[in-house]
Amino acid sequence: MHCFIRAARPPSTAVASQGAQGEARMWNSTSSLLPPPESRDLFLQPLWDHILLHHRALVSSPFLPVLLAFSSYVLFSLPFAVLDLLGERAPVFHRHKIQKGRRPTPRMMAASFCRAAYNHLVFVVPAALVGGLVVPPPTLPDSAPTVRELLAGLLATLLVFDTQYYVWHVVHHRNRHLYRWVHALHHDYVAPFSWAAEHLSAVELMTLGFWGNLDPILLHCHPLTIWATTVVSIWLSVEDHIGYDLPWTLNRLVPLGLFGGAPAHDMHHQKPNSNFAPFFCHWDRIFGTAASLETETDKIPWRKGNF
DSSP states (O other): OOOOOOOOOOOOHHHHHHHHHHHTTTOOOOOOOSOOGGGSOOTTHHHHHHHHHHOHHHHTSTTHHHHHHHHHHHHHHHHHHHHHHHGGGSHHHHTTBSSTTOOOOHHHHHHHHHHHHHHIIIIIHHHHHHHHHHSOOOOOOSSOOOHHHHHHHHHHHHHHHHHHHHHHHHHHHHSHHHIIIIIGGGGSOSSOOGGGGGOOOHHHHHHHHHHHHHHHHHHTOOHHHHHHHHHHHHHHHHHHHSOBOOTTSHHHHSGGGOBOHHHHHHHHHHSTTSOOOSSBSHHHHHTTOOOOOOSOGGGSOOOTTOO
16 A cells, blocks of 8 residues: 655664564565665665664554554543643643633543544554555665655645545535535534544544555655655644644644645634635635634634534
8 A cells, every 4th residue: 555665775684683683574574766876865864774674564564654643642632632621720832722611521532532543443554454455565665765855755745635625625615515425424523632633523534544555655665755755644634633833833834825824724713614724724725715713713602513
């Protein structure tokens, strides 16, 4: 389910020895198509050598993407769940909450987390298992990507996904049947919170997972780039739903308002026909679906299925 850059540098002795052992486990070294190592940025090479030498079985497992995605979701959501539970007792953070009059209850948090866990156990894990049986294990390259290659692949994958989801999102909001049966679940709450990042129907979750696996194949990404993209995309998804406009989030740090972040997605949950893009703002601006955060949030009732 993954595609890796067919490029390598001559492996070190330790890695070559491990590669020989890997051949017995159906792993091979790739032929060298990149410039010689002395002409390349090898900043990430020690990390990659360590992974190949000590964690080859783990990184070659079809379950690694599932583990990365779900563990990232849990780790990134927990701090904001604590802030939501503290509420006004943590004034330094609470003053940045977008909809101060609405706080998720422990029951709401538990419901979203349990749904995410259920979807992963019942749908994602079996899909990964079938994929691992059908698709042969990938060939791991001996060479790490350069930092520039990793960042370029990360940005390209996020931009492709952003476009795919924008179109998918608009279609599901424009079609009442698709909205009802596939996407409405995600709009159970007008005021999103961190655990709601994966408060999704199984169909929506599997669609996002399909793109998450397909896009790196299309872009010929290195394994490190794929894993970094998985973690970053989960972080961005959680950040979209935290319900806080914090000074250090990406929508504040990325210039020219190119990144929507929590304010944009919070407004989407208030006004579902706006701000369809998950990360960036360019498609919403181009097609006139962008909406700025307003101060009328208290006028919108807290209820499920506000569409």
